[in-house]
Structure formats: structure tokens, C-alpha cells
Amino acid sequence: MAKVCLVSSAGGHLAEVLGALGEAAGEHDCFVCVTGFENVRRMRLTGVRRVYCMPVFWRYQEPFGVLVSLLVSLPVFVWIFLKERPDALVSAGAEIAIPAFLVNRLLFRKPALYIESITRLHAPSATGRWVARLATRIFVQWPRLLEFYGPKAEYPGGLL
Amino acid sequence: MIFVTVGSAEEGLEFERLVREMDRVAGALGADVLIQRGTSAYEPAHARHVRFLPFEEAMDCFRRADLVVGHCGAGTALNAILLGKPLILVPRRADAGELDTEDHQMELAACLKGRPGIRIVEDVGDLERVVREMLARPEERPEPSERLVRLRAAVGDFLLRAEKK
Numbered sequence: 001m002a003k004v005c006l007v008s009s010a011g012g013h014l015a016e017v018l019g020a021l022g023e024a025a026g027e028h029d030c031f032v033c034v035t036g037f038e039n040v041r042r043m044r045l046t047g048v049r050r051v052y053c054m055p056v057f058w059r060y061q062e063p064f065g066v067l068v069s070l071l072v073s074l075p076v077f078v079w080i081f082l083k084e085r086p087d088a089l090v091s092a093g094a095e096i097a098i099p100a101f102l103v104n105r106l107l108f109r110k111p112a113l114y115i116e117s118i119t120r121l122h123a124p125s126a127t128g129r130w131v132a133r134l135a136t137r138i139f140v141q142w143p144r145l146l147e148f149y150g151p152k153a154e155y156p157g158g159l160l
Numbered sequence: 161m162i163f164v165t166v167g168s169a170e171e172g173l174e175f176e177r178l179v180r181e182m183d184r185v186a187g188a189l190g191a192d193v194l195i196q197r198g199t200s201a202y203e204p205a206h207a208r209h210v211r212f213l214p215f216e217e218a219m220d221c222f223r224r225a226d227l228v229v230g231h232c233g234a235g236t237a238l239n240a241i242l243l244g245k246p247l248i249l250v251p252r253r254a255d256a257g258e259l260d261t262e263d264h265q266m267e268l269a270a271c272l273k274g275r276p277g278i279r280i281v282e283d284v285g286d287l288e289r290v291v292r293e294m295l296a297r298p299e300e301r302p303e304p305s306e307r308l309v310r311l312r313a314a315v316g317d318f319l320l321r322a323e324k325k
Contacts, residue, residue, distance in 0.1 A: 011167055011233075012236070014215065021316075028323070087322045087323055090319075157310030157313075159238050159307075160272060
């Protein structure tokens with residue numbers, strides 16, 4: 001059983017990463033770090049042991065709010081990783097993956113899998129472009145994306 | 161119950177076109193309709209509605225629904241398909257301010273078009289007709305694709321390797 005850190009924003013990305021794990025979520029020791037909007041607070045998920053709500057600042061819709069939130073997330077991820085000591089990191093976005101993969105790359109160096117969203121058919125997401133350098137493996141859900149991501153990427157299939 | 165959702169991302173954009181029309185359809189059909197309306201300012205008059213559901217409650221609505229009508233987001237499509245719920249998808253349009261970047265919902269819609277149990281509706285004026293058609297054929301349900309089986313196997317393999325290290 002591996003200890004797995006799932007990093008996700010709420011909504012579709014969370015559905016994607018949980019959907020990609022499927023029953024594997026129950027077979028490993030998984031915890032989730034999720035962008036802490038109101039609708040995920042106190043959430044419990046099947047097959048997931050613990051949920052951490054990452055800080056979200058006023059006006060997350062605006063670039064400044066995102067930037068501040070992600071910067072503050074950096075030390076929070078260090079704290080979570082020290083506490084939980086995950087064996088692996090998995091994310092399907094969104095931007096909350098960037099600080100998580102950065103902290104892992106600089107300090108912990110565990111296998112980190114980034115799954116590009118199924119909604120990306122032709123070009124990588126902004127998160128994907130950032131995280132590509134920090135991930136150990138990248139799964140794309142459509143074959144056309146392989147050319148953008150280089151040798152780390154593979155196309156094993158897709159959620160839909 | 162018909163579950164209508166425009167997605168659960170709180171930073172997301174409005175999708176009032178779908179909320180308004182499904183409210184009208186709820187009145188026309190006299191059906192039990194629950195709308196997760198998101199940031200739309202419009203308050204439905206006929207349907208039950210909520211701005212955002214907690215993740216698990218939303219999952220519960222997917223489970224209880226006889227039909228899911230939603231924006232063409234990955235989460236909406238995935239949840240409905242994994243549960244085998246008949247599904248109507250209305251792609252958001254970037255030119256109508258319903259999407260911030262490019263028309264990726266149109267692209268996802270194009271990929272899902274023609275699968276059993278899934279209908280793509282671009283003009284909300286067609287919704288009432290398609291809803292009636294789908295409700296009349298509840299046996300037509302979407303199924304997870306073989307692509308999903310392969311993706312899960314690859315993710316499972318990644319986790320097993322991580323464990324050994």
C-alpha cells in the first residue's frame with residue numbers, strides 16, 4: 001500500500017483524479033489536498049482517508065488572489081508532506097498542483113504523476129505547462145497532446 | 161428526478177442560458193427538477209435550485225437522478241457516465257461569455273456525440289424535446305469506455321511502482 005497525496009481543485013478536476021484512480025483509491029492510503037472553497041469543506045470521500053483544504057484568498061477569480069493563494073500554499077504543502085510523508089503525488093489540476101509539485105521536486109522527490117484534463121484535446125493547459133517540468137510522469141488523455149509534453153508523457157487512455 | 165448542473169467550480173462563470181431554459185422545461189413538464197445553478201443570478205421559479213452543492217451531496221444527486229442535464233464539463237460528464245445516467249450535455253460557448261478561455265466544451269461535446277445514452281444540445285430551444293425523448297427511453301444508458309479501463313490500469317501501475325520505491 002502506497003501513501004498517496006492527491007492534489008486537486010474542487011469540481012471537475014477532483015472528479016477526474018478520483019475517476020482516474022477508481023478502485024485503486026481504496027487499495028492505497030490516499031489523502032486529498034483540495035482548493036478550499038465552501039463546497040468541499042468538511043467533505044468526506046469514499047476511499048480517501050483525510051482531506052486538507054488549501055488556503056484560498058479573497059477574489060480567487062483575479063490573478064492576484066490566485067498568486068497569493070498559491071504562494072501561501074507552498075509552506076502549507078511542506079507541512080503536509082512532512083506530516084504525511086507520501087510515497088507519491090497525483091494531480092489532474094488545476095493550478096493548486098503547481099506549488100505541490102514544486103515542493104515535492106525541491107524537497108521530497110517522490111514520484112509525481114500529472115494527468116492532463118480530458119478537456120484538453122489540442123494544447124496543454126497552463127497548469128500542465130508549469131507542472132510538466134516538475135512531474136516525473138505525465139498522462140495525457142488524447143494522443144494529440146503527446147507532442148507538446150515530450151518524453152515524460154504517455155497516452156494510456158482517457159476517462160471518457 | 162432531473163438533476164441539472166452547470167458545474168461546481170465556485171470561480172466559474174455563469175451559464176444562465178441553461179438555467180433559465182431548464183427552469184421553463186421544469187414548469188412545462190411538471191417534473192421534479194433540481195438545478196445546481198452556480199453563479200447565475202437568475203432564480204428559477206419552477207425548479208428546485210441551489211447555488212452550489214457540497215461535493216458529496218452533488219454526487220448523491222447524480223446517483224438519485226433519472227436524467228442528468230449539464231454543461232459539457234469533464235466532471236459532469238464523468239459522474240453521469242460512471243453511474244450510467246442518461247445525459248444531456250449543453251456546451252458552454254466562449255463567444256457568449258460562458259467560458260473564459262477557448263471552446264473546450266465544444267470539443268469535448270464533439271468527442272461524446274453519438275454515444276448511447278448521451279445527447280449533445282447546442283441550442284437550448286431543443287432541450288424540452290430532447291428531455292422528453294430521453295425520459296421516454298430510460299433503458300438507454302451511457303457506459304464507461306475501454307479508454308477508462310486502460311487509464312486506470314496505468315494509474316494503478318504508477319502507484320504500485322511508487323510503493324516499491
